Amino acid sequence: MPIKWDSRLSVNNHTIDMEHKLLLTLLNTLEIILRNPHEKESLRFFIDQLMESAQEHFDHEEHLQIKYLFPFYEENKEGHEALTVELKGIRNELYKYIDDANTSQEEADNMSKKINHVLRDWLIDHIMKSDMKMKGFMNDAR
Numbered sequence: 001m002p003i004k005w006d007s008r009l010s011v012n013n014h015t016i017d018m019e020h021k022l023l024l025t026l027l028n029t030l031e032i033i034l035r036n037p038h039e040k041e042s043l044r045f046f047i048d049q050l051m052e053s054a055q056e057h058f059d060h061e062e063h064l065q066i067k068y069l070f071p072f073y074e075e076n077k078e079g080h081e082a083l084t085v086e087l088k089g090i091r092n093e094l095y096k097y098i099d100d101a102n103t104s105q106e107e108a109d110n111m112s113k114k115i116n117h118v119l120r121d122w123l124i125d126h127i128m129k130s131d132m133k134m135k136g137f138m139n140d141a142r
């Protein structure tokens, strides 16, 4: 089930909110593409785009956190590192899936479940619990 961004996920910073929306959209897109086990070309594009956008977003957030003396910087950075490990694992599995000529619907469903897990664990949990603490620290910052 795709997750729709809503104002409860806002950290009151327009640029960070936009980056979160992009990551959410990319994860939703991957999940939707995986409904069809024959659709593989676009999978590579979207997983690469997700990795790149996530890395840029984490770097950007950490840069702002240092600049605005955010007191939970270390905790947030650890969350980013754990998510990067998880995303790289998913990317590697997706690459294998893409290169395997005989993938089944079941394998597509399994990949979809893993992506769904990242969606919920990360975008909801990390944003709601960790990123939300940035509210008030850097409201107009880019």
Ligand SMILES: [Fe+2]
Binding pocket: 020, 057, 061, 127, 131
């Ligand atoms: Fe974030």
